[in-house]
Amino acid sequence: FTVDDTLASGIFVTGSSHITISNNHVTRAGKPTPGYVRAGISLNGTTDSLVSGNLADYNTDAGIQMDYGATRNRIAGNITAHNARRYARASPGIDVRSGGNTVEANISHDNEDSGIQIYAGAMNNLIRNNLCYDNGDHGIDVLRSGGQRIIGNSVYRNKAAGINVEGGSTGTTLANN
Numbered sequence: 001f002t003v004d005d006t007l008a009s010g011i012f013v014t015g016s017s018h019i020t021i022s023n024n025h026v027t028r029a030g031k032p033t034p035g036y037v038r039a040g041i042s043l044n045g046t047t048d049s050l051v052s053g054n055l056a057d058y059n060t061d062a063g064i065q066m067d068y069g070a071t072r073n074r075i076a077g078n079i080t081a082h083n084a085r086r087y088a089r090a091s092p093g094i095d096v097r098s099g100g101n102t103v104e105a106n107i108s109h110d111n112e113d114s115g116i117q118i119y120a121g122a123m124n125n126l127i128r129n130n131l132c133y134d135n136g137d138h139g140i141d142v143l144r145s146g147g148q149r150i151i152g153n154s155v156y157r158n159k160a161a162g163i164n165v166e167g168g169s170t171g172t173t174l175a176n177n
Contacts, residue, residue: 004028009042010059019049030060032086037061039095040083045069050076057081062095063111066122071100084112089136092117099123099145107131114141115158123147133157138164148172 002025003010010026013019021041030038040056043049044067056063056078063080066073080093093108094116103125108115115132116139118125124147132139132155139155142148144167155162155177165172 001025002027003040006038007031007036009038009040009065010056011041012044013042013046013049014044015046017047017049019043019046021049021051021054023053025055025057026063027056027058028060032060032084034087037085037091039063039065040080041065042067043070043073047072049073051078052076054078055081056093057083059083059091060085061091063093063108065095065097066101067097070098073101075101075103076105078106080106080108080111080115082110084136086112089113092137092141093132093135095119096122096125099125099147102126102128103130104128105130109133109135112136114138114164115155117141117143118145118148119143121145125149126151128152130154135159138162140164142169142172143167144169146170146172150174150177152176 026040040059
């Protein structure tokens with residue numbers, strides 16, 4: 001499917017499990033206005049699901065968002081690009097706010113904020129073999145989220161640190177990046 005010009009998230013899944021979202025183009029979700037920004041693809045309270053092969057671009061929040069309670073999901077082989085609020089640097093390519101997920105083999109570039117961000121107590125995620133470049137903040141950003149495994153990623157030409165780990169993100173492993 002192509003999902004284009006929505007006021008809400010392009011694809012929104014909540015309180016579900018064993019869902020597959022693959023090979024879609026989700027673009028221009030939300031409005032670049034405070035209170036109206038939306039992710040291209042959003043999982044909330046969703047478990048054991050797969051998001052793969054999607055293009056999420058030009059959305060007003062994250063290209064792909066894993067919100068609170070989204071766990072044991074696999075985000076693989078997606079492209080997230082050019083996501084931006086346009087009034088504040090806050091739209092990443094992939095936004096992970098829950099733990100126990102795998103984010104692998106994605107390409108995230110030219111987003112207003114970081115390529116991939118793990119925030120707000122999203123513990124024990126595996127972030128591997130991703131490519132993050134030309135993003136407006138970090139390539140990969142981890143804040144207040146311990147136990148991350150960040151392995152085999154390529155990051156370059158991001159505006160801030162390539163890989164940033166801070167704010168009590170203890171027990172994080174960085175290897176072969």
